[in-house]
Amino acid sequence: EFPRYNGGQVRYAIEPGATAELTFSGSSIAWIGPVGPTRGEARIYLDGELVSTIDAHASRFRPRVDLFHAAFERFGTHTITIEVAGTPGRETIAIDEFVVGH
Numbered sequence: 705e706f707p708r709y710n711g712g713q714v715r716y717a718i719e720p721g722a723t724a725e726l727t728f729s730g731s732s733i734a735w736i737g738p739v740g741p742t743r744g745e746a747r748i749y750l751d752g753e754l755v756s757t758i759d760a761h762a763s764r765f766r767p768r769v770d771l772f773h774a775a776f777e778r779f780g781t782h783t784i785t786i787e788v789a790g791t792p793g794r795e796t797i798a799i800d801e802f803v804v805g806h
Contacts, residue, residue: 708767709738709767709768709800710736710768710800710801711801714737714738714767714798714799714800715798715799716796716797716798716799717788717796717797717798718788718795718796718797719788719790719795720788720789720790720795721787721788721790722787722788722797723785723786723787723788724785724786724799725783725784725785725786726783726784726802727781727782727783728781728782728783728784728802728804729779729780729781729782729804730776730779730780730782730804730805730806731775731776731778731779731780731805731806732773732774732775732776732804732805733750733773733774733782733784733802733803733804733805734770734772734773734802734803734805735748735770735771735772735773735784735786735799735802736768736769736770736771736799736800736801736802736803737760737768737769737771737797737798737799737800737801738760738765738766738767738768738769738798738800739760739761739762739765739766739769739771740760740761740762740764740765740766741761741762741763741764741765741794742794742796743759743760743761743762743794743796743797743798744759744760744761744788744789744790744791744794744795744796744797745757745758745759745760745761745789745791745797746758746760746771746786746787746788746789746797747786747787747789748772748784748785748786748787749783749784749785749787750774750782750783750784750785751782751783752783752785755774756772757789758771758772759791760796760797760798761791761794767800768800775805779806784802786799
């Protein structure tokens, strides 16, 4: 049996260029979300700078995977932005939760 989404639901987008953004105060950030056959690529920005592109594609669905994490040199206010890349045939990008470290 798979673990469920945190809070029982997930937010997703399929439109290329669609974004989700979180401004937080902390020393680290992690993006937890699903992977699977219909999942595509996303670009990750920290404080406005592109830092990574991830591919959430997998042969089988898993609802809660650590898709990205980053640590900062010191505690501060930061912004993470997730942008749907629009991978043909597997556009879906979903966010279950962000985990902020203090």
